[in-house]
């Protein structure tokens with residue numbers, strides 16, 4: 001969306017002002033996922049935003065795993081996250097970091113705070129801490145342990161580190177203000193005891209830093225200038241600023257919040273995606289009906305389409321949700337001039353051309369993309385017996401039905417006119433064969449102008465066609481009813497997956513490039529499923545249909 005006026009989003013405005021005023025000379029951003037699940041479309045927004053800013057201002061972009069909480073994390077997710085970030089095109093070069101490698105520095109920061117009288121070891125139970133914290137309308141109450149001496153605190157904290165205490169028996173708290181109107185500032189916990197093995201530091205630590213303490217330190221160590229996060233952290237910003245100031249970092253980073261990306265009636269949260277996987281409602285993290293990056297990739301979305309989508313959505317401070325149709329719009333736009341348009345019949349019925357020579361096959365020149373001549377042409381076999389879509393024939397057509405019916409003539413796409421002469425039904429009344437005659441004069445590209453037909457249908461030659469499976473998708477949740485039922489259960493759409501096992505496609509599909517996306521003419525955009533497709537049993541996913549309900553206002 002290029003325009004004459006260069007408009008900047010609010011983050012770019014802040015950054016430009018910061019550069020102008022000398023707060024920073026270069027921009028350093030990061031994407032800090034917790035390795036506790038697969039990334040989703042919302043993360044894509046954060047990744048592309050952070051990476052885009054670093055690019056735009058000739059800065060640096062870090063990928064940092066925020067692996068400070070060993071209870072929920074798994075190394076499996078580190079690899080999947082790296083793959084997804086790379087696929088989106090966000091290049092972290094050699095700047096891949098792990099928060100866990102800063103544990104020593106974080107510990108030193110905590111010791112510094114204790115020495116400055118800004119942190120203390122507290123023996124209150126978790127319940128008591130909650131009670132003492134107060135509410136939005138009442139101030140908190142000071143812990144009886146708040147005024148321990150620096151020496152005592154240093155000793156107790158060291159004991160915490162050395163495994164002297166049980167989980168939950170002691171915590172280290174920042175000493176800020178129990179009467180602060182901001183609850184986050186009421187002596188927040190910054191370290192807790194947890195006798196747990198960490199996937200990278202092993203058993204070295206039995207105390208782990210809390211997010212609100214660890215995150216600003218991670219940013220500061222890496223020299224991040226703008227720490228961009230989502231809106232729910234806005235109330236934590238005073239604490240963020242407190243930590244980097246009290247830990248005495250020379251050029252402290254600045255936190256900026258933006259609104260999360262939500263899709264209407266689509267499940268995005270990591271937690272909820274995890275639940276769908278664990279309950280077996282979907283076929284793994286990359287089930288093509290989901291919006292994890294892995295799922296979008298498997299479904300056939302391109303990185304370009306996701307980037308276009310993120311651009312279109314923009315960056316705001318206001319929470320809201322975006323229609324899935326916009327994402328579909330982007331993939332259609334991206335593939336429109338890039339994808340080969342090929343013939344595939346999803347619900348086949350036989351069409352026999354009685355006056356076409358038996359056993360003859362001719363190869364027709366078919367444009368790969370009528371809107372992009374540069375894509376050239378390919379040869380498509382044509383013969384006496386074809387498959388067409390069952391819905392392209394009707395025994396008794398309604399008005400304005402221009403496809404095949406007894407006595408009517410249509411164009412076979414890129415081939416000839418055929419006229420329906422008769423048809424055969426089985427004992428159940430199902431049409432099994434349609435018989436036609438063709439007119440050799442009407443070959444596509446021959447310049448024939450003798451008469452016109454109103455309908456054009458696609459086809460594949462039966463003898464050379466490949467039999468394939470096609471999977472059609474709808475939203476995982478029922479769009480009319482919303483994501484959740486009143487009892488909190490998910491409102492699943494029973495038609496979210498349709499498997500068609502008897503589809504036929506032109507033989508050229510055997511030469512498809514890896515990851516190639518296609519338009520199946522009249523049926524939508526498709527790609528081969530990267531998980532289930534084999535040479536013997538090709539499986540195609542429908543990325544999106546051709547019809548669009550989306551309008552850019």
Ligand code: ATP
Pocket residue numbers: 031032033034035041042043045046228229230259260261262268269270271
């Ligand atoms: P979820 O809310 O889905 O569980 P999360 O916030 O727990 O995700 P993290 O790994 O902590 O996941 O997130 C990494 C980064 O991605 C954070 O900076 C977070 O703010 C950002 N992020 C997460 N969800 C979204 C979203 N829906 N839109 C934009 N950014 C997001």
Ligand code: MG
Pocket residue numbers: 034
């Ligand atoms: Mg999180």
